Amino acid sequence: MEKKKLVLIGNGMAGIRAIEEILKLLPDQFDIIVFGKEPYPNYNRIQLSKVLQGDTEIKDITLNEWQWYEDNGILLYPGETVTKIDKDNQIVYTDKGKETPYDHLIIATGSNPFMLPLPGADKEGVTAFRDIEDCEKMIDASKNYKRAAVIGGGLLGLEAARGLLNLGMEVDVIHLADYLMERQLDRPAGELLQKELESQGMNFYLEKQTAEITGKKRVTGLKFKDGGAIPADLVVMAVGIKPNVALAQETGIEVNRGIVVSDHMETNVPNIYAVGECAEHNGMVYGLVAPLYEQGQALAKHICGMNHQGYKGSVLSTQLKVSGVDVFSTGLINETAETKSIKVFDEWQNTYKKILVKDNKLTGAVLFGNTKEGTKLKSLITKGANVEEYLESQQGADDGESIVASMSDDEIICGCNGVSKGAIVDAIKVDGLSSVEEVKGATNASRSCGTCKNLVSELLTETLGDEYEADTKESICACTDLTRDEVVAEIKEKGLTHTKEVMNVLEWKTEEGCSKCKPALNYYLGMIYPKEHEDERESRFVNERLHANIQKDGTYSVVPRMYGGVTNAEDLRTIADVAEKYDVGMIKLTGGQRIDLLGVKKEDLPNVWKDLGMPSGYAYGKSVRTVKTCVGAEFCRFGTQDSTGMGIQLEKKFEGLNTPHKVKMGVSACPRNCAEGGIKDVGVVGLDGVWEVYVGGNGGTELRKAELLVKVKSQEEVLEYTAAFLQYYRENASYLERTSHYVERVGIEHIQEVVNDEKLRKELNERMDEALGIYKEPWSEVLESETTLKDLYEKVATK
Amino acid sequence: MEQTVRKVFIGNYQDLPVSLGKAVVVEDKEIAVFRLSNGNVKAIENKCPHRGGVLSEGMVSGEHVFCPLHDWKINVSDGLVQAPDEGCVQTYKTSIEDNQVYVEIPEK
Numbered sequence A: 001m002e003k004k005k006l007v008l009i010g011n012g013m014a015g016i017r018a019i020e021e022i023l024k025l026l027p028d029q030f031d032i033i034v035f036g037k038e039p040y041p042n043y044n045r046i047q048l049s050k051v052l053q054g055d056t057e058i059k060d061i062t063l064n065e066w067q068w069y070e071d072n073g074i075l076l077y078p079g080e081t082v083t084k085i086d087k088d089n090q091i092v093y094t095d096k097g098k099e100t101p102y103d104h105l106i107i108a109t110g111s112n113p114f115m116l117p118l119p120g121a122d123k124e125g126v127t128a129f130r131d132i133e134d135c136e137k138m139i140d141a142s143k144n145y146k147r148a149a150v151i152g153g154g155l156l157g158l159e160a161a162r163g164l165l166n167l168g169m170e171v172d173v174i175h176l177a178d179y180l181m182e183r184q185l186d187r188p189a190g191e192l193l194q195k196e197l198e199s200q201g202m203n204f205y206l207e208k209q210t211a212e213i214t215g216k217k218r219v220t221g222l223k224f225k226d227g228g229a230i231p232a233d234l235v236v237m238a239v240g241i242k243p244n245v246a247l248a249q250e251t252g253i254e255v256n257r258g259i260v261v262s263d264h265m266e267t268n269v270p271n272i273y274a275v276g277e278c279a280e281h282n283g284m285v286y287g288l289v290a291p292l293y294e295q296g297q298a299l300a301k302h303i304c305g306m307n308h309q310g311y312k313g314s315v316l317s318t319q320l321k322v323s324g325v326d327v328f329s330t331g332l333i334n335e336t337a338e339t340k341s342i343k344v345f346d347e348w349q350n351t352y353k354k355i356l357v358k359d360n361k362l363t364g365a366v367l368f369g370n371t372k373e374g375t376k377l378k379s380l381i382t383k384g385a386n387v388e389e390y391l392e393s394q395q396g397a398d399d400g401e402s403i404v405a406s407m408s409d410d411e412i413i414c415g416c417n418g419v420s421k422g423a424i425v426d427a428i429k430v431d432g433l434s435s436v437e438e439v440k441g442a443t444n445a446s447r448s449c450g451t452c453k454n455l456v457s458e459l460l461t462e463t464l465g466d467e468y469e470a471d472t473k474e475s476i477c478a479c480t481d482l483t484r485d486e487v488v489a490e491i492k493e494k495g496l497t498h499t500k501e502v503m504n505v506l507e508w509k510t511e512e513g514c515s516k517c518k519p520a521l522n523y524y525l526g527m528i529y530p531k532e533h534e535d536e537r538e539s540r541f542v543n544e545r546l547h548a549n550i551q552k553d554g555t556y557s558v559v560p561r562m563y564g565g566v567t568n569a570e571d572l573r574t575i576a577d578v579a580e581k582y583d584v585g586m587i588k589l590t591g592g593q594r595i596d597l598l599g600v601k602k603e604d605l606p607n608v609w610k611d612l613g614m615p616s617g618y619a620y621g622k623s624v625r626t627v628k629t630c631v632g633a634e635f636c637r638f639g640t641q642d643s644t645g646m647g648i649q650l651e652k653k654f655e656g657l658n659t660p661h662k663v664k665m666g667v668s669a670c671p672r673n674c675a676e677g678g679i680k681d682v683g684v685v686g687l688d689g690v691w692e693v694y695v696g697g698n699g700g701t702e703l704r705k706a707e708l709l710v711k712v713k714s715q716e717e718v719l720e721y722t723a724a725f726l727q728y729y730r731e732n733a734s735y736l737e738r739t740s741h742y743v744e745r746v747g748i749e750h751i752q753e754v755v756n757d758e759k760l761r762k763e764l765n766e767r768m769d770e771a772l773g774i775y776k777e778p779w780s781e782v783l784e785s786e787t788t789l790k791d792l793y794e795k796v797a798t799k
Numbered sequence B: 001m002e003q004t005v006r007k008v009f010i011g012n013y014q015d016l017p018v019s020l021g022k023a024v025v026v027e028d029k030e031i032a033v034f035r036l037s038n039g040n041v042k043a044i045e046n047k048c049p050h051r052g053g054v055l056s057e058g059m060v061s062g063e064h065v066f067c068p069l070h071d072w073k074i075n076v077s078d079g080l081v082q083a084p085d086e087g088c089v090q091t092y093k094t095s096i097e098d099n100q101v102y103v104e105i106p107e108k
């Protein structure tokens, strides 16, 4: 039998989801052909907000890789637009002259952003916020321009505004209504939101209507109806979307606001269907993925000939994806004569909650500040639950019970993808899943906006219980069954002070540990009691005990500090003299911008140090190594900041710090990033008026790109945020865990939350100062101690 | 034929650092001497059977030393390399008299 030809117009979120659902039901039934106007595989449009905010990158938001299309035998035409549908002969035509016949045709062309028809709207520097191209336009603009104006204080506008702030721009938001997000929030929540965003640096013009976009070729500002005006070099219009129905209209398909469809997503033309933002069902056009995915499911069942009741409409919920701001809203939220509301406003914690009740049933909710209850409320509202059921579940939550425990199996955990608690629990049990990532792969839960990740993780804990813990539990080494966290907690609780005491009290299986746990315990003790702990030389690896790097032949290398990679004639001369005097095997420039003297005999080490008279470069230590720098503003024609000065400050501040693993830094003075901050534990990039701090990069065994931690204005802030990050890493990472692995494990968002919290940041800085306070330059310390010289550096010669 | 040994004085007991090794040169040999935390003194050839690592610089745990180059674990009493690696190093008898530490070297 010939396979039926299934053609999809629109390679976006709704259309491809419908195809995925079809493939699940009947994997080999159709020849599938997809046309997509954008030149990419299907990507997660939702995450564009996070891309703009710097939390993720364009390459990481792909939902279906090219390989996926290939693996499923799908013919994809990226960057190709369908221009005409011949509904009588069932053929589609494209702008590249292709003619493709179909048996089934799905239209999933999404929406177009609504551009206000203002004078000047066609100027350079005016953009929408809809696709990758818009996103790139904004990122580019932020590099050369300062002032952004966002027209529209709704969800999209605020997410764009936050992104532009993160990109270092000054941002004005112009909004027609008298409070923000008026479609999703009530006035109190809208006002709280405004206050919060103002404190983040956004500036608002409410009840303002834009009359004109001014400027010559490029925009220079906005004029308002009431006569006011503001300057702007970039204008983002985020005033709404309109369903992309032109093609359907020209084909003679019935169109109202969207393409009119039945419960089975059929248009009025045989064999043509529509899903997604371009479709109108029962008078509703949806602009969020959850309903669109439900539509896709209904369509798939229909096309595959399965019996089902079709799509019945959706209850919506929205969440703002701006870090540090938790807002949630669902259902009907505006009071009427027939509604009663439960309201809780906690001025102290700055949280607000309103739940609307009509005829004893929950109809809607608004949450600000704490949105943990959102998922639960949404599912109660969807199933039309009584107030009593909600109040009862509240009790459980107050008793400290996990929110997922009180949910029934049919309650939805992932709103975007409609995945219920039951489905996730089944998948965990049947497929033996043990991580959020695995659950995402198997059930789609948390694959879209990602806000339900925590719930999924709680479900894993609930379902697997001790087993989940036991399975993921990794002990320090074979000498004990305890994990790093358990050991650290015990040291603190029991006040243990020495590695041997730890091993004794915690019932180590070996008498004196091994080469793994000894240095680890020594590190943890020093981290916990920076002042009191006496470093144990016998628990140090040879390099750190001798402050030099052992070579294969038993000689050592000597790398003196060269702060920020900057040196001078005198130091170079001294190094040359020492190299000659001690006849070193090789003088080499290291990859860390300094000089290595290799092949020094152990007995000569102290004298070499003495003659050098320079501090140790710690090239051997689990410690701050080098801070590489680029030339910087003083000489380079592109430089915008004093990168060498910044690098030297960083290196001087953090030298000698004990860390779980080595820490390398790089400071560059422009995005060309000549000091390779992208692969450093801490990479700093200076831009005009801004410093970007990246963390978690690694250029070694496993390449990893550093992620943006924060953007700040001053050198002091770079030091402050770097200190907070490093101290948090010191306190929480396992010994021998590089920042790259640590950041990957806990997630950059978590670290951002910590260091952006003013109070935590301050406390981390205080503890960092304490840790730095004990630093003694090790080479001079050795030279001052007769016993150390004798114990460690002398060989015994016998007669 | 009878093996004769030579007792070589290597230093005072207090001069050996605790839980660490010390390299001792005896004629053309280098010997690693360890003062263990239980008070015993052990001596082995100062050369790892793997790739010649300097064992006196290794980390000492109980009766074992971990080679500083690639972490082989070697028993300082019987000289045996611990699994999964294989091999052995030469061991030397030690003795302490009046706080003076001696290593017994077989005569050629």
Ligand code: SRM
Residues within 6 Å of the ligand: A549, A550, A551, A552, A557, A559, A588, A589, A590, A591, A592, A593, A594, A596, A618, A619, A620, A625, A626, A662, A664, A679, A680, A697, A698, A699, A700, A701, A702, A738
């Ligand atoms: C001297 C130097 C090579 C050179 O001649 O340029 C060097 C030499 C060694 N590196 Fe390195 N690394 C040197 C720069 C690097 C760099 C480049 C950089 O820092 O910009 C990297 C990749 C960047 C990174 O770490 O993210 C690098 C990644 C490593 C790794 C892999 C780390 C990882 O997390 O994957 C190791 C192994 C380890 O640390 O466990 C390592 C370990 C070593 C050791 C210490 C191996 C050892 O334990 O004996 C080497 C000592 C050789 C010797 O006999 O003295 N070396 N090493 C560089 C010293 C820089 C300095 O001034 O301090």
Ligand SMILES: Cc1cc2nc3c(=O)[nH]c(=O)nc-3n(C[C@H](O)[C@H](O)[C@H](O)COP(=O)(O)OP(=O)(O)OC[C@H]3O[C@@H](n4cnc5c(N)ncnc54)[C@H](O)[C@@H]3O)c2cc1C
Residues within 6 Å of the ligand: A009, A010, A011, A012, A013, A014, A015, A035, A036, A037, A038, A045, A046, A047, A048, A049, A080, A081, A082, A083, A108, A109, A110, A111, A129, A130, A131, A156, A159, A244, A247, A275, A276, A277, A278, A286, A287, A288, A289, A290, A292, A319, A321, A416, A449
């Ligand atoms: C910045 C941003 C943040 C968002 N945040 C959220 C959120 O937090 N939660 C949420 O639920 N939703 C969010 N949304 C909305 C969500 O992304 C959309 O609802 C969803 O992408 C719509 O899917 P779709 O397939 O209908 O349309 P699209 O994803 O737009 O796909 C349509 C595709 O069809 C292509 N196309 C159009 N015409 C043709 C043609 N003639 N030929 C070929 N191809 C064509 C288009 O180029 C487009 O690629 C957000 C949207 C944006 C822009």
Ligand code: SF4
Residues within 6 Å of the ligand: none
């Ligand atoms: S890459 Fe680094 S660790 Fe490897 S041989 Fe070279 S210096 Fe040694």
Ligand code: FES
Residues within 6 Å of the ligand: B048, B049, B050, B051, B052, B053, B067, B068, B069, B070, B071, B072
């Ligand atoms: S040389 Fe000793 S372990 Fe390799």
